[in-house]
Structure formats: C-alpha cells, structure tokens
Amino acid sequence: MQRASRAERGSGRTSGAVPPGGRVLVVAAHPDDPEYGCAATVAKWAAEGREVTYLLLTSGDKGSKDPRVLPGQLASRREREQRSAAAHLGVKEVIFQRHPDGMLENTMAMRREIAGIIRRCRPHLLVTIDPWRRYQTHPDHRAAGQAALDAAYAAKEIYLFPEQLVDGVEPWRIREAWLFWSENPDRWEDVGCCIGKRIAALRRHASQVSSDPKKLAEGIRKSARETAKKGKQAFEFAEAFKVLHW
Numbered sequence: 001m002q003r004a005s006r007a008e009r010g011s012g013r014t015s016g017a018v019p020p021g022g023r024v025l026v027v028a029a030h031p032d033d034p035e036y037g038c039a040a041t042v043a044k045w046a047a048e049g050r051e052v053t054y055l056l057l058t059s060g061d062k063g064s065k066d067p068r069v070l071p072g073q074l075a076s077r078r079e080r081e082q083r084s085a086a087a088h089l090g091v092k093e094v095i096f097q098r099h100p101d102g103m104l105e106n107t108m109a110m111r112r113e114i115a116g117i118i119r120r121c122r123p124h125l126l127v128t129i130d131p132w133r134r135y136q137t138h139p140d141h142r143a144a145g146q147a148a149l150d151a152a153y154a155a156k157e158i159y160l161f162p163e164q165l166v167d168g169v170e171p172w173r174i175r176e177a178w179l180f181w182s183e184n185p186d187r188w189e190d191v192g193c194c195i196g197k198r199i200a201a202l203r204r205h206a207s208q209v210s211s212d213p214k215k216l217a218e219g220i221r222k223s224a225r226e227t228a229k230k231g232k233q234a235f236e237f238a239e240a241f242k243v244l245h246w
C-alpha cells in the first residue's frame, strides 16, 4: 500500500492513495453534503486529473420547511442543484439512489447496493461522512457513513454478496477511506487553490443555502480558516479528514 510520506501529510499534496488518473467515490446522504464536507478537495483532485464520482443515497426530498413544497418537486430540484455543483467541481458522474430522505438505514440491502457500485466503479479512495462523530443527530448522516464503510468492507470479500461477481465483476479493495465532519481528523488538505470553487458550488444549492452570497462566502472561508488553525497548519484554508487504511 502506498502511503503519503510524512512530508506530504498536511502539506497540501494529495495522498498516494489516489494515483494520478485514479478514482475517488464520495458517498453521502443528501445533495449538498459533499459541498459542505469535501468540495474544495474534490475540486483539487479533479484538477489534478483524478476521476471523482458522487453517490447520493437520497435526493434530499424532505429538505424544506415550506409545506407547499412537495417532496417530489424538491427532489428533482435538488438533483439539478447537485449535478450543477458537481459539474462546477469537475466531478465525472453523479449517481442518485433516491432512497427517502430522513429514513436511511444501514441495512444489508443498502450495503449490497453500495458494494455493487463499488465493485463496478473500483475507486482507490472512498470519501464519506464520519459515522462515529458524537452527538450527530441526523440519522441519515450516521447511516450513510456507516453503510458506505460496511459496503467497502464487503466489496473486497469473495463470499459477501457473491451474486454480484458475474460478467467480469470482481471483489474490489479500496485502499483508504477519508471521513469528513470528523471529530478526530488526522489529515488536513490545503484547499487555498479551490475554496472559491467550494463556495461557487454551494451557491448552486440555492434551495438550501443563504440567498446572501457574501454571507455564504464569508461563512465558508471562516470555517475553512478555523479548520486549518485547529489542525495547526501553516496554510490558510483547510478541509479535514479522518483517514482509515485497509
């Protein structure tokens, strides 16, 4: 397994887990989760020639407080917003599984579904939500992170979901998982290059974010600056991750 050297860690260079031209799979619960968790890093990877795929387990159909907005209407709007944000970051493909928002569970069926996608996409790196963050009250965020990690475990095993192993599909071992929204990060990506891309991508989630573009930009810059500071990094803006190795 290739690992980032000590000099690379925290220097802003990308880990050896994703070779040039390599593949990254981002699994999240809702449209806008990736933009809040890892979008600037995604933009950096895409600019470096890495192939990034988003897998959204729901389409965020309950993401409104307005009873006049029906879940079906909101889902299609949020899918459009997510595709637009992803395109701006250089994401190659966005997959929607369209499970009901607010009701995600880490079931065997969910793991099977994600494992099948992993075996077809064959990512070198999985990026998902840290399901072990304490006091994480959104059930979908816990379930999405846990199901993605459990699916990654299953995807490499020949006796788990063996019915998928036909027509050239083989077990696939992901080398690393990077968890965002973690309480215990151990990797800080220098995203000075791409913080503007993250802000612009978030603005495309117009149904969810502040309509005041200045306020949104300031909030994102402030939080990325605090993330770098908390990690004692020399650079100005960071996104933080907990890295797991397989």
Ligand SMILES: [Zn+2]
Pocket: 029, 030, 032, 033, 141
């Ligand atoms: Zn979410």
